[in-house]
Structures are given as structure tokens and as C-alpha cells.
């Protein structure tokens with residue numbers, strides 16, 4: 369069997385093995401997400417030579433939610449550099465849930481850019497330009513990772529905007545510590561829009577593969593970020609990307625990763641591949657149940673653990 373056939377075969381087997389899992393529920397605190405099809409399940413892998421492998425519902429668009437966070441962090445690092453970004457948001461695992469009141473006692477900084485508090489600050493750090501508002505800049509940047517223009521699911525955006533008071537409260541709390549360089553309401557609106565950007569599992573695997581490939585999109589050949597920024601983002605994904613499940617994830621899967629409450633999950637094998645799963649039912653940490661199961665199994669079967 370060729371290497372390509374082996375990958376296709378492995379994804380197909382994982383899909384069959386986990387499609388029947390019935391645990392977890394789609395997120396309900398953003399009402400529009402609760403309407404997702406609980407049976408939807410897709411897997412995708414993009415190799416460093418730009419080959420795209422997929423199975424199941426890998427072409428179904430869904431919203432990025434927290435999977436947007438590492439890519440917006442990449443933009444902030446590209447524009448401002450690690451030291452300046454680090455003045456506003458730290459890079460320590462919080463061990464807490466994604467929506468925790470994550471503020472370091474000493475400085476008031478959010479613990480890291482993967483929890484909501486840190487992601488809102490990161491989004492607020494992105495300056496608009498004379499030609500482009502901050503959100504348009506973020507959207508175009510996300511599209512360069514995916515290798516195509518992405519758009520916003522306006523219904524999901526409106527649903528989160530109507531119910532997202534906890535995130536607004538986090539933004540006000542951070543501003544009270546003097547650490548939000550922007551109007552809290554506007555920062556959170558931009559953050560909600562970034563969370564509502566729509567992509568497929570194949571797009572997400574391409575985005576993860578771009579980080580794994582030193583910042584160069586392996587499908588389009590475009591340099592999206594420097595190798596240094598790609599490495600910085602992968603480091604924070606490894607330690608913080610799965611929130612209060614980050615330790616368990618690094619132990620069992622051993623790859624930098626990021627989950628999202630819409631049921632997306634990405635993982636990156638540096639210099640090897642980008643992976644993505646989509647399946648809306650979530651566990652208690654906000655991670656796709658089937659996605660988690662499939663990636664644990666894949667990592668074990670192919671020895672993908674980095675350690």
C-alpha cells in the first residue's frame with residue numbers, strides 16, 4: 369500500500385470506529401451552536417507536500433470558535449513581537465476552563481492567549497490599518513492560513529453577541545487592571561466575529577499544517593508567518609491549547625492542539641502534518657468527544673507523540 373493510501377485508509381478506519389460514539393452534547397450556551405447536527409463527523413489531514421486527505425463531513429463548514437485563537441495570536445506576534453504581546457498576555461497554562469476569570473494575581477494579565485480572557489486581549493492588540501479595519505485584517509489573515517477566503521456565519525455571531533455577557537464581563541475586568549488596550553465592548557465584538565468565522569475540517573487541517581510547516585502554507589506555498597512565530601504559537605498550543613485538558617492531551621496525544629466549542633479540533637505534527645476533526649458533541653472541557661477519541665487513537669497507532 370502506498371503512503372497516501374495508508375493515510376486514507378487510517379482516516380476511514382478511525383471514522384468508522386468513532387462515528388457510533390454517542391457521548392457528549394453540542395455546546396448550548398451559544399444557542400445557535402446547539403442546532404448543529406450531532407452526527408456530523410469529519411477528519412482531515414494535510415501533509416507537508418500539500419496533499420489533503422479527508423473522510424466523512426470534512427467539507428461541512430462550521431465556526432472556528434476557539435480555534436481562531438492561535439491564529440489571531442500569530443497575527444499579534446507577527447505585528448508586535450513576543451515581548452510586546454507578553455506585556456499584555458502571559459503564556460502559562462492556567463489549568464482552568466476556557467471561560468475562567470484567568471488573571472494573574474501579580475500583574476492582572478490573562479494567563480495565556482488560548483483562554484477567552486487572553487484571547488480577547490490578543491484580539492484587542494490587533495491594530496486596524498488605514499485600509500483595513502482590525503476584523504477585516506484578522507479575516508484575511510485566517511484565510512491565508514486556510515488557502516482561501518473565509519467568511520462569517522452571521523447567525524452564530526448574532527447568537528453569541530446576544531448571550532456573551534460573561535466575555536464582556538471578562539473584558540471589563542481586564543480593563544479595570546489597566547490591561548485592555550481597547551474599548552471592552554468593541555474588543556469583544558471583534559472577538560465574537562473572529563469566533564464566528566466559518567471553515568471546514570479540510571481548511572482547518574490546512575491551517576494547522578501551515579503552523580507545522582514553519583509558517584508556509586503547504587498547499588498555496590505562501591509564507592503566512594515566520595518560522596519563529598509558528599514555533600511560538602505551537603508552543604502555546606502544546607501547553608495551553610486544551611485548557612484544563614492540556615496535560616491529559618499532551619500525555620496521551622503528545623501534539624500541539626486547539627479545541628473549539630463548535631466541535632472542531634486541530635493538531636499539528638511539526639514538519640509532518642496538520643490534522644483536524646469536526647464533530648459537535650463535546651466533553652466537559654469543551655472538546656469534541658469523537659475528535660478526541662480519533663486523535664488519541666491516531667497518535668497511538670502511528671507513534672505521533674512528540675516526546
Ligand code: DON
Nearest residue numbers: 433434466563627628629654
Ligand atoms: O468565547 C466563547 O465562549 C466562544 N466563542 C469560544 C469558546 C471555545 O471555543 C472554547 N473551546 N473549546
